[in-house]
Amino acid sequence: MKVILARTAGFCMGVKRALELVLKAITENQGHIYTYGPLIHNPQVLELLKERGIAILNPGEMIPDGLVVIRAHGIPPQERAALEAAGGRIIDATCPRVSRVHAIIRRWARQGYATLIVGDADHPEVRGLMGHTGGRGYVVATSEEVAALPELQDVIVVAQTTQSGSQFNSRVAEIQARFPQARIFNTICDATASRQGEVQELAQQVEALVVVGGRNSGNTQRLVEISRNAGIPTYHVETEQDLNLEEMSRYHAVGVTAGASTPHWLISNVVSTLKHAWLFHPGSLINYFYRAWRFVLKSNLYVALGAGSLSYTSCLLQQVSPMWSYFFMAFFYVYAMHLLNQFTDEASKFNDPMQSMFYGRHRLFLLSTGAVSALLALGLSLYLDPVAFPFILVMSGLGLIYNFKIIPERLATVTHIARLKEIPGSKTTFTAVAWGVLAALIPVVCSDQDVTWSTAIAFFFVAGMIFIRSGLFEILAIEGDRVVGKETLAIALGKERTLNLLCAGTIIFMAVLLLAAWAQLIPSLGYALLICGLYTLGYLTLYRQGILESGLFLETLVEGNMILAGMLAFLWDPFHYIF
Ligand code: SF4
Structure with a gap:
């Protein structure tokens, strides 16, 4: 199915500005925060704000203290004067238009x-x-x-x-x-006029139109009306779960637009689900295959396989004999830590509702296999070398406490940081370092070989690949993460600058591999691994050009780079297979 996304879909300037003012107030810890009426007409965003302690004040209701945010719609001056007289501090997020x-x-x-x-x-x-x-x-x-x-x-x-x-x-x-x-x-408003004009244009190019947005959002309802008046089947959905995929799979070309208060992550999920609608013919072979693949991907088996592959690759880069135990230690550790993080990640139910539903359905299986995997990773490290055990223990401990408040309240009020996850860019950096230790450092420590330049380069290769992969996933989750208060690299730098950083990082890690292989600090496998760098630049470029959307395909492609590294390593020296 061809899916055409309207250029104007999503948050307008006024809504974005209002949301940012509220999030800034939360970050600055300005005490009790209220919005005067619902900040925007989108139930998913409102639920997120509620979880962050933002209460809604009904028109006419007063508070003795605290901060009141006037939403983008504005309020009558009489109500504003009453709020001021009652002593509330005010942030005016009325849209300038x-x-x-x-x-x-x-x-x-x-x-x-x-x-x-x-x-x-x-x-x-x-x-x-x-x-x-x-x-x-x-x-x-x-x-x-x-x-x-x-x-x-x-x-x-x-x-x-x-x-x-x-x-x-x-x-x-x-x-x-x-x-x-x-x-x-x-x-x-211009934003409204162009959004509505685009619906009329789209209606000429597609067989049906999907409008994403809150059921009580006036501007979303108007987009629905305009599309219906243009004479094409129109579906108003709040999330991708409202789509009737069997019905949608009948169309060859579908347009997607969204109201001014619809966050990007909801639009992306709808677009991605529609693109896969053809897979939803119940009982077809491809449907079974799709479900099986989704299970492998969403359960983290695929990323764990990638960790094992990187461990194998970095062994060969350091000329350490690869062993099954290294492979499985990386596999079990990554499987367990990813599950743990995703179960404690408040943003995932908004950024990736499909994943969240999957976790709810398979909770028992995932939690029990995750716990067994963590024990197996620790057991393997103990069996291989007592020195490896503390590494795994410390990294597991950091993984466990990452989402929890560990900084004492008093200190947190000064630093504005109560959890590790609140340190800007911490997730990308910690994840990259943990993978570097796991895949590059532990094998060399366990093999009793000396730590050499090749170890540093293997570490850099693994950490670099993971930094870039995690950075891209943070860009995809930027809006949900911002609302739940995560301090990711993408939030700190913004989408464009993060993408530039990831591209520059890829070029640097390719240059390091090239120079190290040329200087014979690592074997000629370094040349072959340049393909992983080109592959990374390829998916970053396709994403930047809007050709790749978030969803299963993008995840498969990005995580597949680690498997590619393992395959290149295997092909480079097929006789050095794991034994
Ligand atoms: S006037 Fe309304 S639609 Fe236009 S930018 Fe402001 S809030 Fe958005």
């Missing part, structure tokens, strides 16, 4: 003009606009409401910023027929 409409209304209201607002009377933005009309405001949504207006002299007309263009034009025509002197201000 909504503030501009407030200013227009105030300016003309001061001159005695009545304001006609084309919009939905119950919408919070319209309630806010009404507050600036000086008591001379009227909301009109239908022809009947225009006809029922009293006789007015001086009139201005504005639009709710997310109103549909055709609805606004129809009401304006009726208003001008009654009040020819009316001054018209088309205040529909």
Whole structure:
């Protein structure tokens, strides 16, 4: 199935700004934080904010202290004054484009003009606009409401910023027929207008359209209306779980758009699920194969196999005889730690709901195999060399406490860091170092060989590959991670800069391999492993160009690089197989 994603889908500037102001307040630990009404109309994001302790204040409700965030829709000035009088501190996240409409209304209201607002009377933005009309405001949504207006002299007309263009034009025509002197201000936001225009364009190119967004989000509902009016089957979903895949698999081309309050991770999941809709013919062979593959990938068996492969590769890079025990120690350790992290990762249910459901369904199996794997990794390290045991023990301990509060409260208020995961870029760095120790350092320690330059290069190779892989996964999870308060590299640097860093890192690790092989610090396998660097640059470029979306295929491709390294090592010296 061809899936066309609208360029304008997802958070608009005003929503992004409001969310960022709230997250900044959380990070700065500014005490109790409330949003004045739901911050955005998206239940998944609201649930995340609730988990971070953000309470919702109902309009008219007051608090004696704490911080109140005024959402992007804005509020009536009377309610703002009441909040200030009650003593609450205020962060004004009103979208600048909504503030501009407030200013227009105030300016003309001061001159005695009545304001006609084309919009939905119950919408919070319209309630806010009404507050600036000086008591001379009227909301009109239908022809009947225009006809029922009293006789007015001086009139201005504005639009709710997310109103549909055709609805606004129809009401304006009726208003001008009654009040020819009316001054018209088309205040529909550009973001809304282009989002709606794109739906009309898409409707010409696809057989069906999927609109992602909250059920009570006005601008999402309008996108649904516009698409239905364009005459194509339209599906309004909140998450990919609302998709009827059997029905969707009938289409050859489907468009996807989203409301202004829909986070990128939900859109990505819908796009990725649609791309795989053809696999969902129940009972087909490919369906069984797909499910089996998903199990291998989501259970972490695939990434664990990658860890074993990297251990094998780095043994050959250091000319250490590879052994099954090294392979399995890496395999069991990575399997156990990945499971542990994913079970304690609050963001995964938002970033990857499919994975979260999978973990819920196979909880017992995964937890028990994870615990057995951790014991096997520790047992193997003890059996191989008593020196390897403390390495594995310390790394397992760090993995266990990574998500838990370990910094005393007093210190945490100064450093703003209570958990290891809150150190910016910690996950990518810790993971890369842990894999380097596991795959490059432990085999050389256990084999009683000296630590040489080749160990440093093998360590750099493994840690570099894992740093780049984890960095890309952090980019994919950036919005969910930001909302749950993770301090990832992608959040610290931003998507573009992180991608640049990953590309630069890949080029550096290729140069190091090339020079080390040329200087004979490592065997000629170093030349062959340059293919892994090219492979990495390939998937980073495809992702940057939007050709690769998050989902099973991307995961398979990225994790496959480690297996590729193992295969190259095996082909380089097939007689040095593990024994
Ligand atoms: S749709 Fe436009 S006006 Fe409304 S919050 Fe977004 S950017 Fe602001």
